[in-house]
Amino acid sequence: MRRWLLGGLGLLLLLCGGGVAVVTWLVTRSATDTVGKVAFDRPLQISPLAASTVDADGRRVFDLTAQPGDSDLGHGAATRTWGYNGAYLGPTLRAKRGERVAVNVHNRLNEPTTVHWHGMHLPAKVDGGPHHPIPPGSDYQAAWTVDQPAATLWYHPHPSETTERQVYRGLAGLFIVDEPGVEPAGLPREYGVDDIPVVVQDKGFDGGQLSMSDRFLSDVGVLGDEILVNGTPGPYLDVRTALVRLRLLNASTARVYDFAMSDGRPLTMIGSDGGLLAAPYPTQHVRLSVGERAEVVVAMRPGERVELRSQPTGLGRFQGGRDAFDVLQLRAAAELRPGELPRQLADIPRLDPRQAARTRTFTFAGREINDGRMDMDRVDAVVVKDTTEVWNVANGHGTPHSFHIHDVQFQVLSVDGGAPPPELGGWKDTLFLEPRRRFSVIARFADYADPTTAYMFHCHVLRHEDEGMMGQFVVVEKEGDRPRLAHG
């Protein structure tokens, strides 16, 4: 009897001990730190500039084919991925303000997709949202006139409920808008030389394949423990200029980064989502939530090596907030071409809240915006063309979100009632909606009235978006006009 009791006790202790070990393992595994552990042994891949032709109508025409392929992402050469015109990611599209562009999209995947032009001001019909799926095997054309300041925009799929998986597999690319004559002289601007695309993504692997299993207790979806830049694991960049411009894009599905240099030198921020800042802003770190961009300039000295890192963000452990990563090593040549940044970068006319036609409030909590999930048949906001609106956006709980509006670039009026920090002083289309913070933003809906087609606003944490944390707005010609949605 006694022996039985002891045996039972022992077994119980063993089980408890095992439980504690498992929980300890899960919790430690839920923080990742790759600082000092990355080999930096592969040259940074630079996504090629997309080829284009000018058609008989004078339009610049691009082709994008969404297709499966095999990639070497550091776990063997046969990782199954998706890309545009290649196995992983897509080429960088580039056009000038005022240019008419057309993009022919070919879906060679075995499921529906769409291509959305994130940050682009364009008609709702060609916005590439979930209302307009491109069936497998078919083709689609989006055409519009580029009409906005020089900026680093991007494109990615936006189908109903499968966006996280499609982006994670590799579908994403940059769209750079130029505005010759307006962009100041002196900015590094030689693509791939001193003007570098830096598309940052986190990945998890299971054997040689991408893994989409969620981190323990994650409320944001997949958080990978390895970083790819432009699809390159452990990348380094050979630098030949004293100033190097990095066009940072957070193209991850859930992770927030806080970028800083390994030796603490400043990053000079020159641009946000929708264009250049008014003036360069030197800062110790640049935080980017999902979908956000920042253009930064790093000053280099001859012969040195320094790393771009991502440091802990302050978010919770299960939201990736304790993680730290080595991201990209910059290797300066023995001699560097000198450069100097201009003092002024852009004119940013301030939108005036006193001129706003409407003020709306959107509260993000659970997976809902104002207690509702995405409904393609419900219009959440009817906006009158050529008016300005103030949107108060609040995060009502402890989960991080990333607030994005289609069609427009907005300005941040306030953060928790106070003045916004300098990094939020320029044009934005995506905003880190930190837990329990409130923001007020202002935008002008200048044109493209179309009562039949909705634009979206949503959380850009792609798991949340897929789960319906998204709403719709329609731009109408004049006050009193009603939307008449006509999709499907």
Ligand code: C2O
């Ligand atoms: Cu980058 Cu609605 O998306």
Ligand code: CU
């Ligand atoms: Cu978008």
Ligand code: CU
């Ligand atoms: Cu969210």
